[in-house]
Every structure is written in structure tokens, then in C-alpha cells.
Amino acid sequence: MLTGKLSRRRRAYITVMRALMWVSIALTAALVLFLIAYIAVKGIPNITWELLSTEPSYLKGRIGILPDILNTLYIVLATLVIVVPLGVGAAIYLTEYASNRRIVGAVEYAAETLSGIPSIIYGLVGMLFFCQFMGLKTSIIAGALTLAIMNLPTIMRTTQESLKTVPQSYREGAFGLGAGKWRVIRTVVLPGCVDGVITGCILSVGRILGESAALLFTAGFAHILNGVFEGLASPGATLTVALYVYAKEQGEFEVAFAIAAILMALTLLINLAASAVGRYFDRRKSL
Amino acid sequence: MKNRKRLVENIVHGIFLIMGLITVGFVLIITVYLVVSGIPAIREIGLIEFLFGKTWASTAAEPSYGILPFILTSIYGTAGAIVVGVPIGFLAAVYLAKLARPSVKKVMRGAVSLLAGIPSVVYGLVGMLVLVPGIRKVFDIPDGASLLAAIIVLAIMILPSIINVSMTALEAVPKEYEDASLALGATPVETYFRVSVPAARSGIAAAVVLGVGRAIGEAMAVMMVSGNAPNMPSSLFQSVQFLTTAVASEMAYSGGLQRQALFSIALVLFLFIMLTGAVLNFFLKRSREG
Numbered sequence: 001m002l003t004g005k006l007s008r009r010r011r012a013y014i015t016v017m018r019a020l021m022w023v024s025i026a027l028t029a030a031l032v033l034f035l036i037a038y039i040a041v042k043g044i045p046n047i048t049w050e051l052l053s054t055e056p057s058y059l060k061g062r063i064g065i066l067p068d069i070l071n072t073l074y075i076v077l078a079t080l081v082i083v084v085p086l087g088v089g090a091a092i093y094l095t096e097y098a099s100n101r102r103i104v105g106a107v108e109y110a111a112e113t114l115s116g117i118p119s120i121i122y123g124l125v126g127m128l129f130f131c132q133f134m135g136l137k138t139s140i141i142a143g144a145l146t147l148a149i150m151n152l153p154t155i156m157r158t159t160q161e162s163l164k165t166v167p168q169s170y171r172e173g174a175f176g177l178g179a180g181k182w183r184v185i186r187t188v189v190l191p192g193c194v195d196g197v198i199t200g201c202i203l204s205v206g207r208i209l210g211e212s213a214a215l216l217f218t219a220g221f222a223h224i225l226n227g228v229f230e231g232l233a234s235p236g237a238t239l240t241v242a243l244y245v246y247a248k249e250q251g252e253f254e255v256a257f258a259i260a261a262i263l264m265a266l267t268l269l270i271n272l273a274a275s276a277v278g279r280y281f282d283r284r285k286s287l
Numbered sequence: 288m289k290n291r292k293r294l295v296e297n298i299v300h301g302i303f304l305i306m307g308l309i310t311v312g313f314v315l316i317i318t319v320y321l322v323v324s325g326i327p328a329i330r331e332i333g334l335i336e337f338l339f340g341k342t343w344a345s346t347a348a349e350p351s352y353g354i355l356p357f358i359l360t361s362i363y364g365t366a367g368a369i370v371v372g373v374p375i376g377f378l379a380a381v382y383l384a385k386l387a388r389p390s391v392k393k394v395m396r397g398a399v400s401l402l403a404g405i406p407s408v409v410y411g412l413v414g415m416l417v418l419v420p421g422i423r424k425v426f427d428i429p430d431g432a433s434l435l436a437a438i439i440v441l442a443i444m445i446l447p448s449i450i451n452v453s454m455t456a457l458e459a460v461p462k463e464y465e466d467a468s469l470a471l472g473a474t475p476v477e478t479y480f481r482v483s484v485p486a487a488r489s490g491i492a493a494a495v496v497l498g499v500g501r502a503i504g505e506a507m508a509v510m511m512v513s514g515n516a517p518n519m520p521s522s523l524f525q526s527v528q529f530l531t532t533a534v535a536s537e538m539a540y541s542g543g544l545q546r547q548a549l550f551s552i553a554l555v556l557f558l559f560i561m562l563t564g565a566v567l568n569f570f571l572k573r574s575r576e577g
Contacts, residue, residue, distance in 0.1 A: 006474070014476045021386070024378035025395070028450070031443060032398040035405065038413060089306030097303050110310040116564045117317065117557070118504025120531045124538070124553050125317045128324060149313050156310070180292055182299040210406030213506040213531075217538055244408045247415065248511055260409045267404040271397065 036264065043261025046254045055225045063246070063255050067223045071140060071236035075219065076208050078144035078232060079151065080201055086148070087155025088190075088197055094156075095163040096185060111153040119214040122150050126218040138235040143219025147208055154207070155200040162196025163189065165285065195281035199274060206270040209263060212240045221245050239263060318557075325554030328352070328547035337551065343517040343528075345537065345545040352548045354555065360520045360527040361559070364434060364509070365502040367523075368441035373495055375442075376449030380494075383450070384457035385479045403447035411511030414440045419512055428524050432514035435523040440508050445498035452497055456490020456574060457483055489574030496567040503559055506531035530556045 006014075054064030090107065098104045126146030127138075136142040166189055174184040220235030223242065237245060239259050247256035329337050332352045340353015383392050415432075418439055423431030460483045468478040484491070506529075514526025515536050528536070534549050534556070541549055 010474070010477070014474055017476050017480060021378045021382040024375045025382050025387075027375055028379050028402075028446065029395065029398060031446075032402055035402075035409075035413065038417070039409065086306055086309055089303055090310055093303040093307030097300060098307065103307070107307050107310050110314040112568070113314050113561070113564060114310065116500055116504075116560055116567070118506065118531060118560060120504070120506040120535055121317070121321070121553055121557055121560075124534065124550065125320050128320050129316060152310060152313070180296055182296055185299075206404050210404065210408075212406065212408050213535060216535065240406050240408050243406075243412065244507060244511075247408070247412050253412075253416065256412055260412055263406050263409055267406070268401060271400050271404055275397075 039257065039260050039264050043257035043259075043264075046258035047261060051255070051258060056223050063252060065223075065239065065242060065255070065259060067225045068237050068239050068242040068259075070226070071219075071231065072209065072238040072240075074140050074228060074231045074236070075144050075147065075215075075238055076205055078141060079147040079208055080204065082144060082148040083151050083155055083204065084197060084201065087152050087200065088159050088193070090152070090156045091159035091163060091193070091196075092185060092189065095160055096181070096189060111156055114149065115153040117150075119150065119211060122146050122214040123217045126214060131218060138218065138220040139233050140219050140236050141232045143215045143238075144232075146214050146218045147211060150211070150214060151204040151207060154203050155197070158200035158203065159193050159196040162193045162199075166192035195277065195285075198277055202270055202274045202277060206267065206274075209238075209266055209270070210240060211238075212244050215241050216244075321550070321554045321557050324547070324550040326551075328544060328551040329554075331544060332548065332551075337548075338555070341519060343533070345541070345548065350545065352544070354530070354533070354548075354552055356517050356519045357528055357530045357533045357552065358555070360434065360513075361503055361530045361556075363520050364437050364441060364513075364527075364529055365499055367434070367438035368445055368502045369495060369498060371438060372442035372445045372498060373449055376446045376494070376498075377453055377491065380450045380453035380457060381479055381484065384454045385483065386475070399447045399450050402443075403451070407444065407505060407508040408511070410440055410444055411508035414508065414512040422524075426524060430514065430526060432512055432526055433524045434513065434520050434527045437509045437513040437527070437529070438523075440512050441502045441505060444505060444508060445501050448497050448501055449494045452494035453487070453491045456487040456494070459490070460486045487574075489570050493567055493570040493574060496563055496570060500560060500563045500567065503556070503563065504531060506535045510535055530559070 050062065051064055052069070053066055054062060055067050056063045090111075094104055094107060098107075123146065126142060126149075130136050130142040130145045131138055134142075136145075170188050170192070171184055174188045179187070215238060219238070219241070221237040221241050222235045223237060224234065226234055226236065239262065243256050243259040243263070246252040246259070332340075337352060337354060338358070339355050340351060341355050342351045342353050343356060344351045379395075383395055387395065414436060418436050419431035419433075421431065422428070422433060422436055457479075464482050464486055465478050468482040469475065473481070509529055510532040513529065513532060515528050515532060516526040517528045517533065518525050520527050530552055534552050537545065538549055
């Protein structure tokens, strides 16, 4: 292009900067590829039906992760059941009701603070508040309550964003027909924020799957097979916590890599789902 | 009828108000619990002794509770992660935001969000089995679990936030700025680094501070690669313990003053986080105002 006419110093600057950018991108891409390949190679051969479908047994000398899979499922469901109403409610309050700017400011500041607090601190406070003060002991439900606080800002933010896209004229139309505020929210506002809630749920599931520090002291690390209600009240490790325990405490790296491969696949799936949902609703809104 | 409707409306309003304020309530609960459970140990040990004591020997016959090694390790570890991670993330973000073809951009966006979504224990696991032995071999030291390993893992873990936030900031730079620079004869690369980057500097600063917050708060991945001995971080190859890992590794079997001291460490960590949060807000506000 113009490069021929540029001074040597400028040409050198451009070349160096380009090279640096290339190296950075190549490093990032190589890192991702390496992680995927390494975990796939080390993990997938260790995923067996026996591993997925049994519980660990010292007598038979085997390790099974079925309890961990179920615990993960319980904790994801319990957390969402707790956090979605709270998050959606808070978002609706902020966009539909709140007129006092100081309250709005305080709530938004609180949400920002919550999303910055490290999970180990959630773990400690969860242990003190839910396990000890509220007497839930170390249990899945205490873990789910802790994670609900952690994920509250996510659900709140995604719901708020989608509420902002509900046209003001819809609300005015409904008010004009004589509907009360509650009715407008039920029939006009809530259906409009479904996409935000779904996106928020997907993001939250991702965070719950990846969480370990907040769960170690609230949900514990037992690997016992339980039904739903028993399971909620008793301690249990999620897949992520189980990975940590198997790798760090027991040196069972084969199992750890099998779990890592499962978690990677789930992460990939969640990312794809999030972007698919985003695209689906974008298209519907633009119609 | 009308009264009943008004009653329902008021009740609903009240319920939503409570849901809105519950966030504030949680923040208050967390703060109060950390302060209330963190203060007693500090009072018993003495603030100066606690913050600047150089030895942590919580299980010794004559226990000593100085957390300076943890504080310094957390600061050095975070600074190291920033020094390694930020240049790479920043340069990658400039490339992706300005120069990359749409197809490359799309693929890399997916890759970066995968990186962001990988659980921290998976990073810890790979670090334990690849990085730690690698460091041991390359530098010929008895154990590779060290501050250096933690720095590398943290740098990788903050990379996605750095790239994403910087990209958003760079993409928000008005096109007119760049057009003006190009029209004056600057090449694209010069334009992006000398016009777009300075214009997006508050956003990029926010990315760095966000990275600091992530790195200070990370516990599990770091615990798996840093060796967990409460040494002063005098070299990159020392086995060290961070504020987060000190809490995480001793909590399970602690009691008495040791346990209380762990809560005090959590309080110190919380103060660090609140501080970075305040700095982050400052930069975000400035970048929003332009």
C-alpha cells in the first residue's frame, strides 16, 4: 500500500506492532487448542459407562461419579429455583417501580459488589450464615443458597437488559386500556423479558458448573447416592468439587481428567446455547 | 372493588420492593459477617502483628499469626499475572477489534468465551500436570509448584476478561477519530495504537482492574499449583500461599484462634476486593463519560 513511501522508523513500528499482535493472537489460539486437545486426549478414554453409572465403592475398588452428576443436577435446579424469582423481581422493581434514584443506585451498586466478591468469601459467609446460623448444616441446599446470592447479579442484569427492550408504548397501551400496574407487568412486561431470563439462566448454569471454592465449605464433598429431597438436605460434591478432591487429595488423575472432559464439553455446550438463544431472540425481535 | 384492587397493587409493589432490596441486604450480611467474625482474632493478635508478622505457624506449639507472606504473595502473584496477561490480552484485543477478518473474529470470540467458561479447577488440574512438572524440569528445581506456576495460571485465567473488556472499549471508539487519523496519512496500525487505544484507555484500564480483581480472588486453581507453604515470596520458585488459598486450605480442619484468624484473612481479602471495585468503578464511569 502506502508503506513504500514511509520512513524507516514508521515502517519498523508497524512491522513490530503487527508481529506482536500476531504473536498474542497465536498464543491465545494455541492455548485454547492445547487445552481442548489435552483434556480430550487424557479424559475421553477414561469416561466409561461404569464411571458414569455407579457410586464409588472401596469394597469393589472402583470410582463412580453418578452421585456427583446427580448432586450437580440438584444444585443447578435448586439454585435456579431460588435465584430466578429474586433476580427477575429485583429487575422488575428497578425498571418498573423504582422512582427514587438513590434506591436504584444503591441496588445497582450492591449488585456490582456482589459480582466482584470472590467465591471463597461466598463460601465462608455461606458456611457461617446458611450452615451454622440457619442450621442447614453442610448440605446441597446450603450450597444452592450460597450460589443463588452469587448468581443474583447475573440474572438481574440480563433481565434488566431485556426489559429495556420492551417498547414503552406497549406499557402505555395497556395502561390506556385501564389495566393496573400489576396486570401490565404480568401480561406485557414479564413475557417481554423471557429472553433475558433464559440467557441469565444459561450463564448461571455455566457459573454453577464451574464453581468449587464456594461449595467446599457449604455443600461439602460426599459422594453418596441420594434421591432429590434426601440429596438436598445432605452434603454432596458437584462434578467440579469432585474433580478437585480426586486430583488434589486422592491423586486419581484419570477420574479427574474424565470429569474435566465432561465439564469442558458442558462449557462448550453452554456457550453454544447462549449464542443460539441470543440469535433466536434477536431474530424474533427484529421481525 | 376499587379498594381491593389498590390493596393488591400495594402488596405487589411491596413484594417487588423487598426483592429489589434483597441484593442490598445480601451485601450487608456479607459485610457484617466478615467484620464481626474477622475482628476478634485481629484484636487478640494485634493489628500490626497480624498484618506485618512474617511467620504464619497456626498449628505450631507456640502459634504465630502473621499474614504478611500471604499479602505479599497475593500482591506479587496478581502483579505477575497482570504483567504477563495484560500485554497479550491487550494486543489480541486490538487485533480482534480492528484488524481481524470477520471469520477470524467470530472463531476467536468463541475461543475466548470458552476460555472464560472453563472451571478454575480444570486450569488447576492442567497446571498441576503440565505446568508444574514443566517448571521443575526447565529450571531444574526440586518442586515446580511455585509462585511462577500460579502467576502463569492466573495470567491465563484473566486473559478472557482482559480481551473482552478491551475489545468492547475499542469497538466503542467513534469511527470519525480513526477516519481523521487515516485521512491525515497515518497507516491503519498507527491509527489503532495512537488514536483508538488512547481514546479507549479508560475502558482498557477497567479491563486491567477487572483482571486484578479476578486474580486476587482466585482460590482453587492457585491452590493446585502454588505449593501451599506459608513462605515469604522471596523468589519466583518458592512454594507460596495466597490470601485465598490460606483460607481454603486450613478452613476444613481449623478451630479456635486459628479459625478466627482465617476469618480475619478473609476480611483483609474483602477489603482488597472492595478497593479494586472502587478503582474499577472510577474507570468505568470515566470511560462511559468518554
